[in-house]
Amino acid sequence: MTDQRIDALSPGTFELDGRDVEFAPGDTILRAATRAGHYIPHLCWKPEYGPHGSCRVCTVKVNGRTGAACTVMAGAGQEVQSNTDELNAQRKTLLQMLFVEGNHFCPSCEKSGDCLLQATAYEVGMTGPHFEELYPNRPVDASHADVLLDLNRCILCGLCVRASAMVDGKNVFAIDGHGIATRLIVNSPSGLLGDSALQVDDCAAHICPVGALLPKRRGFATPIGQRRFDISPVSQQVEKDAT
Amino acid sequence: MTRDPEGAPLLHAPRKYKMATVSLAGCFGCHMSFLDIDERLLQLLEVVEFDRSPLTDIKTLGRCDIGLIEGGLCNAENVHVLREFRAQCKTLVAVGACAINGGLPAQRNQLDVGKILRDVYCTQTGISANSQIPNDPELPLPLNQVHPIHEVVHVDYFLPGCPPSADAIWAFFNDLIAGRTPHLGHGLMHYD
Numbered sequence: 269m270t271d272q273r274i275d276a277l278s279p280g281t282f283e284l285d286g287r288d289v290e291f292a293p294g295d296t297i298l299r300a301a302t303r304a305g306h307y308i309p310h311l312c313w314k315p316e317y318g319p320h321g322s323c324r325v326c327t328v329k330v331n332g333r334t335g336a337a338c339t340v341m342a343g344a345g346q347e348v349q350s351n352t353d354e355l356n357a358q359r360k361t362l363l364q365m366l367f368v369e370g371n372h373f374c375p376s377c378e379k380s381g382d383c384l385l386q387a388t389a390y391e392v393g394m395t396g397p398h399f400e401e402l403y404p405n406r407p408v409d410a411s412h413a414d415v416l417l418d419l420n421r422c423i424l425c426g427l428c429v430r431a432s433a434m435v436d437g438k439n440v441f442a443i444d445g446h447g448i449a450t451r452l453i454v455n456s457p458s459g460l461l462g463d464s465a466l467q468v469d470d471c472a473a474h475i476c477p478v479g480a481l482l483p484k485r486r487g488f489a490t491p492i493g494q495r496r497f498d499i500s501p502v503s504q505q506v507e508k509d510a511t
Numbered sequence: 512m513t514r515d516p517e518g519a520p521l522l523h524a525p526r527k528y529k530m531a532t533v534s535l536a537g538c539f540g541c542h543m544s545f546l547d548i549d550e551r552l553l554q555l556l557e558v559v560e561f562d563r564s565p566l567t568d569i570k571t572l573g574r575c576d577i578g579l580i581e582g583g584l585c586n587a588e589n590v591h592v593l594r595e596f597r598a599q600c601k602t603l604v605a606v607g608a609c610a611i612n613g614g615l616p617a618q619r620n621q622l623d624v625g626k627i628l629r630d631v632y633c634t635q636t637g638i639s640a641n642s643q644i645p646n647d648p649e650l651p652l653p654l655n656q657v658h659p660i661h662e663v664v665h666v667d668y669f670l671p672g673c674p675p676s677a678d679a680i681w682a683f684f685n686d687l688i689a690g691r692t693p694h695l696g697h698g699l700m701h702y703d
Binding site for chain 1 (some may be wrong): 548550614615621656659660661668669671694695697700701702703
């Protein structure tokens with residue numbers, strides 16, 4: 269235990285799929301790998317917001333044991349496997365689960381081509397859903413003048429919750445409920461977005477990695493072929509400046 | 512057909528692949544995207560011959576190597592046809608978003624099918640008085656919800672897109688006919 273603590277607090281190097289990756293004190297594996305420009309698939313993590321641990325897509329093998337790369341601390345001499353057939357097959361299964369849990373009808377979604385869930389599914393070669401569709405029927409919240417909330421696309425990454433609390437200082441969102449009934453809720457007397465303190469320029473209004481929380485009247489503005497993930501796959505768009 | 516110099520057919524000439532296609536709860540857009548392979552269709556016809564398809568006049572399905580299914584399942588007839596395709600086709604392919612996850616037609620799953628029918632055939636403005644929901648047994652009954660085809664039969668391959676691009680369809684055929692597992696890379700793999 270003592271040795272591991274010292275590792276987590278001092279800089280060093282671990283091995284990711286055979287390549288040496290340097291880390292700083294307090295780094296998780298995902299943070300250090302991303303800073304070094306290496307892609308580990310992830311949905312609920314963003315460099316500025318710390319780990320959430322809900323999507324499990326960043327799961328890697330550290331010295332033979334599986335763990336979420338966004339929560340496991342980097343340690344000197346770790347052997348980390350990420351881009352293996354086994355782990356990529358597990359990631360595909362996780363993505364298939366997320367797709368059938370919601371109504372991900374990409375053909376009519378204004379986030380298509382700019383959606384991290386979709387791009388990650390392309391990356392792991394997901395062609396079909398494998399599981400039975402759940403076809404949830406959660407009401408769309410269009411009460412806000414400038415922001416739309418479609419909970420049938422929400423993957424519960426909690427990024428809007430964190431952005432609203434940590435950056436905007438408003439605590440507009442929370443995650444509520446248990447099991448498959450877990451959903452995003454809005455902190456307003458009526459539970460509607462329109463009665464909350466959210467404004468269209470808030471960080472939380474722009475952080476959704478999928479098509480759940482979207483600014484109104486700005487859909488389909490980017491020509492097909494020029495959208496973020498049309499240009500290059502997600503694995504080539506690593507946010508290298510992560511600190 | 513391949514012939515020897517004398518003009519008689521060879522005994523063991525390479526057989527053409529038999530391909531059948533169908534549109535269930537589809538929009539025929541996947542078939543149009545298929546035709547977007549343009550003059551490559553002539554190349555395809557050298558190795559493939561069509562069985563039942565909206566592009567042929569064949570009414571009943573025979574034994575086939577490849578069956579392409581466009582569209583999800585929205586009514587009883589769709590289910591019947593799909594089962595027949597599964598029984599007759601060695602390799603069954605779900606083509607397009609509708610066959611894969613129900614597609615945009617599955618947005619009706621948020622509503623009660625009876626209410627939709629009443630809204631369209633009875634209460635909508637602009638229809639004549641006393642209009643009724645069609646009830647002739649000739650017409651297939653709609654299913655309660657729209658379903659993707661893999662929930663009813665086993666599907667061998669999924670070819671995503673709404674529709675899949677002609678290049679994706681071409682790459683898919685080339686892999687399949689060469690005996691390789693079809694693989695769509697960046698640019699060909701899309702869901703929209």
